[in-house]
Amino acid sequence: MKSLLLSTFDITGGAARAAFRLHQGLRKIDIDSQMLVQYKTSSDRTVIGAQNKPEKWLNQMRPTLDNLPLNLYAGDTSGKFSPQWFPDLIQSKIKPLSPDIINIHWACGYLQIESVAKFTQPLVWTLHDMWMFTGGCYYSLDCDRYLKSCGACVQLQSQKQQDLSRWIWQRKAKAWKQMNCTIVTPSIWLADCAKKSSLLQNFRIEVIPNGLDIQRYKPIEKKIAREWLNLPEDKQLLIFGAASTNHPRKGFNFLLSALQSLEQAGYKDKIELVVFGSSPPDEQKNLGFKLHYLGNLNDDITLALVYAAGDIFVAPSVQDNLPNTVMEALSCATPCVAFNIGGMCDMIEHQQNGYLAQPFEVESLAHGIAWILSDCDRLQRLRQRAREKAEQEFSQDLQARRYSHLFSKMLSKQHIKNKS
Incomplete structure (x- = not known):
């Protein structure tokens, strides 16, 4: 089984570190895992980052270009909101890797919303925040508009129903309507939020906690x-x-x-x-x-x-x-x-x-x-x-085995579907 984990970063930030630990855990139990990232910081040879100067230049420009629509609003959205409208080159990077299954992690600034539905492999999407089922914010705080269709976004300081958050919500609803995807959340709370959301209420949602190397993080005098x-x-x-x-x-x-x-x-x-x-x-x-x-x-x-x-x-x-x-x-x-x-x-x-x-x-x-x-x-x-x-x-081994079991079940279903 060949798995491919997608993430904006490999070891920068909490979500990236959680994904990288899963990647390491999968390899330790003999899963052929690779990680495809926009920004590579680690020296791990199984992590693939930008490989040429044009791609690196585009990666540098992407956050600025992707956030241009936010300039129309007064809200302080720095590090809190992502439109995900700018086109990406993800398909051309995935194809030569030939993964059996794709596991998306925190990929804001990396993947265009519409790209995800084009993946032909079974898809697992691990949520590290609320972005997948909101109109663009990572955390909704006191707002519950994601239960319907967003609009009049508090974080954008918008008074209009047809604002950027509604446009993003509509793009997600259209692109992900027929998507073959299982959602994984690390916490029970996030699973409950996802199940109540208008965008993910019909998706299969599993809870698998993150893991870590408990031999590195251990009691010290x-x-x-x-x-x-x-x-x-x-x-x-x-x-x-x-x-x-x-x-x-x-x-x-x-x-x-x-x-x-x-x-x-x-x-x-x-x-x-x-x-x-x-x-x-x-x-x-x-x-x-x-x-x-x-x-x-x-x-x-x-x-x-x-x-x-x-x-x-x-x-x-x-x-x-x-x-x-x-x-x-x-x-x-x-x-x-x-x-x-x-x-x-x-x-x-x-x-x-x-x-x-x-x-x-x-x-x-x-x-x-x-x-x-x-x-x-x-x-x-x-x-x-x-x-x-x-x-x-919360051991790394337990997390990896839970994901491996989920991946195997999804691939078995895909195999049966292809035969019929």
Whole structure:
């Protein structure tokens, strides 16, 4: 069986890393997997990127050209919205590879909407956000217009029903009407959203959690991790990770408010905050707590050290699928605190391997942090269960075998259909 995974990136960003881990997992169980990407960063020979200068030049221009329609709207859509109208060359790149089955991952900026329906191979589409069933946004936040046909898009700040989001929704509805595709979502929450959506309500939808190499992300002695990272050994460390602390969806402001609440509760000289994935702002506010900014980290070894160095990983997102950061932290035996939203409850077992706070209640978030830190024996039990959860449900091998089983079933059906 030859599988081909399509992704805009191979290892840049959470969705790409999840796809790359699946690709590695499939190869480990002897599936002939290749990965076709728009931007290749890794040195993996089974990942295929742009192969000539014209293609690389087009890749550089594509995001700007694809986002041109957004200039007609006042909304801040940077990193939040994708029209997917610009033509691509995907068919000419897939044909010589002759895959038996195609698995699309996060491909915004890479594939034109209309191209997907032209694939002749059985198709599995793994969703890493809500884009496939919305009028262009990656996450709908408080909007439920994707249940019908979008239009008057809040994120575009549009008042017109016949706006860009409605046009994108209509293109998807037309192109994907007869598409032979199985949808995979990593979280139960995203599957429920997809099933309710007007675009995907008639598609087969499976839930397969992401996986990771639990031998790379594993418990490490806290003292050793902190020594390597030059972090204090006499403080309780909270870890936060995101590409940007300014992105509203990641909820960093809720964490800062929770820290202020903890300061008033007597934690001022006990807690320090470690932030990775983001650089320090030009003007840092005095939060009453010391902050350590580690910058952008891409290699698994350093990330595992960061998680292991922390007492708690905090993920205060307001909407999220199945974030890699939480899974990675659990695998390193670090309890997690998050709001009870999205796919968080698929990973965090309340008061068993972390704490699920009431959505968007700062005091509940602060209470969850304090509840974990206030009892050393409890913290140790949470750490043990965190690692067990990762081993039982989120290993790379388990994910790969689940996909392999799905691929085999789809190919068998295709074989029977072709014979008849």
